[in-house]
Amino acid sequence: MSISKLSPVLATSYENFPKGRFITLVVLRTTHSETIFRTEGSGEPMCSEFVQAGLEGENQKTIIQRLVMTKRKQVAPERRYGREHLRAHELLYTNPKDGSLCSLNTNAPCEMCADCFLYGFAAGGGGAQKSRIWTEDAFSILPASDVVGDRTINAIYENGTMRDEKGNPSTALNTSEYIKPGVHFLDVVTLKDVTADELRYIVGNILFTSRYGAVSSRVGRMENEILGVFGSITELPSSLELVQATYDVLGKPLEHPLNINQLITASKQVIANWKNKRGVSVQLSEEELASLVTDVETNWSEAERDNFLKRLSQSYESFRQVAPDKNKGKGKGKGKNTPVEVES
């Protein structure tokens, strides 16, 4: 039912050409354990940016350093989540060039699976598919200095202490920064020209992914909650504007950990105004949002998942036909996807 309310901005079937239909998901991402977002490898500082604290009054003049959850840090684990299920239901395709199964971060995407059609791919010498999931960096509400902890790991001597026989302290092995549990990031995810099943797939990936950043059995646990869904003919305010406006509503002084209910109320107050933004045609009510989540959970359930994923995969069938004759065996062929710019 809630899905049908979005029908003016949903595509009825997959097609190659964009038609200006936007669905915006407002996502609250909360760390539930120590979490580490670094650019590359260890030793790098946590990703952060200096930005205006808020949009109004003193907040507008105050610059704070916010933690950043980059686009890549959001999308990569969510893609992997969906792909695990595509793999389990045998819906990943073989790359015709080298016969390997579609995989991320290789030069050989299959160009035929739901993940390739939705999140895009850049193929070596052939077509490319632009991602229809537009993400942006998400920012922490509170300044990095409030929400980053660090710990120093010292070498332990054989006597089991951190001092040698002469009483000299051991040298620090390394210092590692981590994001504390209970840290909130607000995020705006924009979907372009997606079908109802594609929406279910993407929302499922967001709701069911639970580990982000540097992942181990101990760190990286996050919980995602969808606070709002909009349909429009244009993009809505950015993640940064959302976090700044929410910061204004929360008022001061703020301290980690924030009360999540107050935060949700403040964020919802901010996005309630988006209804009046230019180009917005639909905002799901609380009940409709809840029923969308139920719809997604039902389709992803043990009983329905196979049907759901196969139906989704089937929707691309006519676009993945192998082109006749000359490309045969070379693997370039399939219903030529629009050769568009490559999403980096």
Ligand SMILES: [Zn+2]
């Ligand atoms: Zn693929």
